[in-house]
Amino acid sequence: MKNINKKMKKDQNLAMVIVGDRCIGCDACYVACKTDWDVPALKEAFRTKVWEVEGKDQYGNPTIGFLPTLCNHCDNAPCVAVCPTGASFKRDEDGIVLVEPDMCIGCKACMVACPYDARYYNEHEQTVDKCTFCLPRISQGLDPACVTTCVGESRNFGDLNDPESNVSKLLKDATSVARLKEDEGTLPNVYYVTVNY
Amino acid sequence: MSRHNINRRGFLKLAGATGIAATAGVTGIPSPLSASAKKESAKGARFLKYDRGVHSPSFCEMCFWNCGVDVYTRDGIIHKLEGNKLNPNNRGHICAKGNAGIQSTYDPDRIQSPLIRTGKRGEGKFKKVSWDEAYQYVFDKLNPLVKKYGPETLATFMHGTGERYVHMFSVALGTPNITVPAYSQCMGSREMAWALTYGTGISGHETFDLANSKHMMIFGRNFAGAVQVREAEDFAEGLARGSKLTYIDPRQSESAVNATDWLQLNPGSDMALALGFIHVIIRDNLANMDFVRKYCYGYNELVEHIKQYTPEWASKKTGIDAKTIERIAWDFAKDAPNVVAVPPRRMTRYGNDTQTVRTIAILNALMGNWGVPGGIFIRTAVPLDLPKHEHPPATKARRADGVGEGEKYPFAPPSLGRTNGIYEATLKQKPYPIKAWLLYGTNPISHSSVGVNNLYDAMNNLDLIIAIDTQFSDTVMYADVVFPESTYLERDDAPYIQKDKVPFIALRRAAIKPIYDTKGCYDICKGIAEKFGLQKWFEHSPEHMIEQLLSSLSDEQKETLEKDGTLLFEDVDPYPGASGGPLKFATTTGKVQLYVKDLEEYYQKEGDNFAPMPTYIEAPQPKKDEFRMLFGRTPHHSHARTQNNWILLELQDDTPVWMSPKDAKYLGFKDGDMVRLINTKTGFKSHPEPIKVTERIKDGSVFIHHGFGHQTKAWTRGYNKGTSENNFISDGVDPVSGAAAFHNGFVKVVRA
């Protein structure tokens, strides 16, 4: 049985904390991620995407903002639950949700199940693919590629179980904390915060 | 049957069978095809490995900001670029274009060998030739022209790291007509205005201390969208630390994100707005009088002069309400001196640009923010005595572009020249025949007003066009002889030495051998020079200069530089203003010139454009049913050089026409409708573009992103994507700086 317990116990609780108003919409993260992971040359193939959000302020004036998105490595991941082969799985030790290419049959149920459209079909690997929280990099002590390049220093990565980590501190100091579509019950591990420095 | 045979890496897919996969064999580079698709057995085990590969230091050449870059190579193939953490230009980050830089190398559409044109100009028919044939061709064509018209018949344009060699060749040959587009197409008016006021320019690596600012007042400088990494970082950092942001732009650009106020002023009226701010500041005694008394020249004149420019007056010109102007002026002054008013960077706009920036410069001076955190920092040169290389003597010949003492543009720097002036001289063949162009890393067809200026006609007057480039730009397609430069990832370059807040040196080492038959600019210029017997000016190769530099460093410094790619000289004080230290200004008066005496003489002759005290100059206005053509950078592309880069094309491959809801309603357009732009002067019609109806653009203007609309078929991906604004902009000139003015072009918008 795969682990989809609501309150997961993990040695590490890896998380991304995005300081929302530091994102300048430069899309460096998009390109860094695609290059590092050989994501195919297709508009639809990406592991992270930054949305330009046009809106209105309280006086009806136009506003813009940016919303970086990626796989949320949900603690209650519907993509893992629906996967018939176990190709989609959540690592017990740190909560990273992965797709094992050798096991994926490409049924795309996980793509349908993910509330965040975080997955795509990778023509090169011929499997479904998505953000790995850069496990290959972090396993070597590096930051994820998108965090490393983030021009606005909007993206932060670390272990929430460690109270001294930068992400824990950011959450502690945050003036607001949100996760995407919390009502879906997915328990995401990507946080969006505003901070008063 | 297996579909593994189509399993390729992203760039290889585009490289095609004949592209790098083929050359890989030749140069002995193992193809990643064989390396890929190695299956692991344990579930997820493959995700625990990461081979970072071999590191080599470099700096980015995807734009002119030159961020420090760490290049990582696996099996002889570059797989990743990362920002160099020490380099002050970017502190470890690189932008989308910088990350996509690998593509510039692994693009089979690149120029792969020296070429000589065989078809008609622009047709794109070339024959492959040897390097010697190409050098000989230049000699055979250029020498007779030099004999007939003198060396000044050659005009050179250069933009990029190899500039010094092109410069060396041009000076050695004896032409005065050397130009750098970064002046007259870009920062000329801004630098001129700053120099007239402060005695020094803002420089390419701008001296605004955004990260520490308490209030950034930004006049149409898109820090977040026209990304130059350090500035974007500082901008974001400043905002995160709570800086106020007054963002002034007829268009709500990326930089308006988190603006305290976004002032959607009438295009071209920035000067009026700044004059209004100054009026309020002086009227309400908000200026930093300590600084003004100590360092400024002409305050009393300013007090008198500014009386006419009330907020109500400014409001009429700008469309910004007078109360708002007052409020923001008060707010801004409240946080002085840790505030900064930022002029645009590409200040080639309305023809009043020098005076507009003069006004902004004065606004800064009144805050006393010179050499103060959050204001304007002071640059220091790298404290190293590097061996001086001998240069050929510069010619005294008259320039063709009106730059020089006693000429039309006496203030413009001869070292940079007026690119736009050379276009004109070539078109008119006045004041004397310009018969040859040498273009290095610049593409006039995509970077000037081709529509009105008629660049094609100018180029038809030329007997010889030499291009040194990496790809087939629209201009390269017009060249007679083409020299392919190795990309920045394939070549060593002279050390990068930057005078800055923290001065530093960066290294660029070739990460891989050239994939195609290409050379660095040094070799190319030397090859040409040899034919003219000028090789003695080419004794110092990039490798040699790196050696020379390294040998002038201490062992420790040397190790840092070689290992980390960046060497900092941190023992500097960028904030002498804060420590009360005496400030020096290299102006005629030795002071910050609120009043510029140097202009008096010209003011008498030429009028308001040369006013010693900024005097409002109105930009030309559109007629009924005409729209002002605005344009600007997109964060996803650099100029007109990346629109064939597949990753960046994914991010943006079109140029929707921004139009306000009011205008769209008037014309009966809905969001997404297809329209064409028509140049009201030339009648030129764009191909259909979708319209983006948005309040983010001011009524009466349309906006498109710069850099698209390439007509070179050699670009298999970027060909004809989007529209080029060059067909719709003006060919004006700022009378003081001599730099171009592009934003007075007017268009009609019709349904496609």
Add this chain to the structure above:
Amino acid sequence: MNASIVQKKPVSIWLVLSFLVAAVGLYGIIQVFTHGQEESYGISREVPWGILIIGYSFFVAISVGTAIIGSLAHVFKVDAFHIMSKKVALISLASLIGAFYLIFWELAGPFELQALRLVVYFAEFETTSPIWWMVTFYMLELPLLALEVYFLLSKKSNSAFMAALVGFFLGVIAYGTLAFVFASNATRPLWHTSSFSLFFIISAVAAGISVILMMIFFSKESSNKKSISALSKTLFILLFIMLFVDVWNVIINIYGVETELSETMRQFVGNGVLSGNFYTYEIGLGLVIPMILIVVAKFENSFLTALAGFLAVIGVFFARFDTIVGGQLLSRPSSQMDFIQHTYNVSASELTLFISGLGVVGIVYFLGAMFFDLEEETH
């Protein structure tokens, strides 16, 4: 095999036709082999399930629909339905094979690995996965259907009865889990309703009856008024229920507060992206016209009822299309943002593969007809 059930007839024109229809799929097959799924299929990261999944669920619906009617006949002794049981069983089997054929093209990856993956598939019990259950059930259902056909042909009526009985339950359960594959997606409000599975089943039975009505027209049973009457009346009622549910579903969900569901429903009405499909094919062609035809046929004209069946089958296909696509066309990155309307355009490759699925069903069926004696003795 028992000699008595094997008898070779000349190759029928229908079989040739089926092969030709199946051959259309070569286009899609070549495309997917040379260019891969990404380029060949119209599906996208936001709309990952397209016409192949739709086709799969459509063929499975016919399979389960016909199987239900068949078993109603000889398990529950609904006499009027007791007609052409061999043919019905065979079409049920053929449809299921057609369904598997389509899903094969939907699945991705190097095909030599698929077998290996099948092993992996059952190595772990992915009990939270509706697809895992669905496949497991269908893995059992397929041999049962084959067995049923075999027993029917070899006239082992007791065994046939048992197979049909087990097959009936398995089929309904398998089909239920298929519905659940959609309905379990909490993110897709259009599917995530309690009525979803019910509607799935009703339309499957309607499709099953429709196919049988068409088969009757082409057989010597076309004068069997009793069966035609019973079947067409049942079809009429089912169509009526579907119409009622369809219309109310839309009305109820569009009224009231703005929810994701109401936004989704808006796609079906006004000038919503699916409204053409919905009005013309799903409602008009698929429900209203068949109902009129059945009435005009006075529940007995074999041509008109077959025509009604034909249109109803098309209607069921479009109903599947609209629901499956419609459930995916809206998404948004965050609950604070507006929905993004995606589109799904069937690509030529997908379409030819789907069409070839029809051919595959035909091939299986008409091969059966060629080798076996499908004609019933009268009871």
